[in-house]
Amino acid sequence: MFSMILVEIVFCATYSQQSTTMMGRTLLGVLCLSGWNISSCLSLQYHYVADPKNWTEAQTYCREKYTDLATVETPEEMKQLNKTVLSSGINLEVWIGVYRKLxxxxxxxxxxxxxxxxxxxxxxxxxxxxxxxxxxxxxxxxxxxxxxxxxxxxxxxxxxxxxxxxxxxxxxxxxxxxxxxxxxxxxxxxxxxxxxxxxxxxxxxxxxxxxxxxxDPDTYWSDGSGSSFRWFSYGYGYTLHPMSEVCGAADLENSGRWWLLNCETKCPFVCYSVRSSVVKRQVIKLRMKPENSSMDLNDPAVKADILNELQDRLKKNGLSGVTLKWREQPDGKVFHKERKMSKKKKKREKTEL
Structure with a gap:
């Protein structure tokens, strides 16, 4: 029976505000969905603008000052948007980036x-x-x-x-x-x-x-996001104006639920931006069981092969832009044999849990 080996992995995910910052948003979203323990997966910031404008004017303003009209991809982001607007003491309908070409x-x-x-x-x-x-x-x-x-x-x-x-x-x-x-x-x-x-x-x-x-039954986002998240109010589209396009507004009196309005309506609005540089760092402990007990896992070549294998598995799961590295222990080694835990210690840890 081979001994279990403890190893710590540090990964950093970084991105810059390029390509409309969509690569970074997607990366952090995948990290969350993949079960990685990220301290915060909300990489974007919402900005409430009180000056009423029609939807197209609001879109132009957001693209000039920030990134675009607000895109919402998760319930957590919807809560964040609501909180941003409500903290300004506003309880109105506000433009966001969703729209429909009817x-x-x-x-x-x-x-x-x-x-x-x-x-x-x-x-x-x-x-x-x-x-x-x-x-x-x-x-x-x-x-x-x-x-x-x-x-x-x-x-x-x-x-x-x-x-x-x-x-x-x-x-x-x-x-x-x-x-x-x-x-x-x-x-x-x-x-x-x-x-x-x-x-x-x-x-x-x-x-x-x-x-x-x-x-056309589909709705779209101003920034071209493929987000499938929707938060429309019940009955929002049972009657539709015969204009070519209607635009989405979040109703803060109704938990931020969305309505489709005439795009020429003057409303305050919400923009979003993504932090220009975001780094997420997480240490993960793994137990590894080598097939060959004589293998020296602290050999630089072996460590490099294992790291490459882990990196390839992340890429196959759609996780690109992630950097993995080993964390060395005070003695300069990465791998240590796991010590057998005494019955007394096991009982104490179980009690603490």
Whole structure:
């Protein structure tokens, strides 16, 4: 039976404020999730700004003065944000970095005319359940359930100079899109009143036809973070304004729960920054059981091999940017055989626990 050996490892994780500091945030987040005993995993700081601005103005301000509008990746960070704002004596809605692009075209068209809409009666509220859009024979656009079977409009040519094609076969929205992509370019993107009239002339009287516009269910972060953490208030999106984009605000009267508001609303806001240099240092004790009892673990070459193996295991688990090193004991050695603990000492340690 080989003796157990005690060894101490010191690791340091450092990063600089580059690439929008995302590498450092990700590293510390992985360290926490991997079970490393870090004294603090909150690498960012929130900054409350009382001057009301619309969301885009707030975003510009945060990028100039700090890093970006606040991104929140964990419940702990949400608590930290709430504490930052409430410590200023404020209990209002504040902009954070989350936003939603409500409506998209299936070919991802975002250039001139992408914002064109011809809602029925210029409706200002769109039913949450209707996530795909059809053009009626009179040229008005209606929200429609995506699973309904309707005729549809494809286009060929180019985005700038499309040729619209009416398909009378009725399909649900997804099937219609697949048909258009297999036989033409895509479902129709409608960029202006002239194109809308062109399509209107193709649609038979009292007929609905699918166009490409659809509701995007995803939300995004201003800094491009891939954080999946969400803290929306129940019912936040059951009615949606037919604007192209809505922006997230944390409601401090409701535990910081998020709402989606008109991005032009003037609100105070929260920015975030990441410390320019953060070092996390932790000493870990390991018990190692060598397969060969004759192996000298204090041999420099053996110590280097073990350290490289540990480093490789961290990398395989997605932990890059971590430096490992051995901590030498007062006698200059790293490894020492573990002494057998007396029954009396074991009993005392058990009592202390």
């Amino acid at each position: 409506w998209k075209w299936p070919d991802n068209y975002t250039n001139s005319g992408a914002e064109y809409r011809n809602w029925r009666n210029n409706n200002r509220i769109i039913n949450y359940d209707f996530k795909c859009y059809v053009l009626f024979h009179n040229g008005e656009w209606y929200g429609h359930d995506c699973i309904n079977a309707e005729s549809f409009i494809c286009y060929r040519g180019s985005q700038q100079n499309p040729e619209f094609v009416y398909v009378s076969v009725k399909k649900n929205w997804s099937s219609a899109q697949r048909f258009c992509r297999e036989n033409f370019i895509d479902l129709a993107t409608v960029k202006n009143h002239s194109e809308n009239q062109n399509i209107q002339s193709l649609v038979p009287e009292y007929t609905y036809s699918w166009i490409g516009l659809y509701w």
